[in-house]
Amino acid sequence: FDGELAWDTTKPEGTPRKLLDVSKIRALGWKPVIPLRDGIxxxxxWFRTNCV
Known part of the structure; x- marks a missing residue:
């Protein structure tokens, strides 16, 4: 490689922020059955039981 690498300082972590939008699936009537805290x-x- 003979080019120059330049760090994009507008994206300190190197990638744009990714956000989840569930508005389309909610418009179809979907609702989560497990609250986020319980799911975590x-x-x-599960991870402790199956992977460690």
């Missing part, structure tokens, strides 16, 4: 706890517990 369940995922953490």
């Amino acid at each position: 706890v369940r995922t953490y517990d």
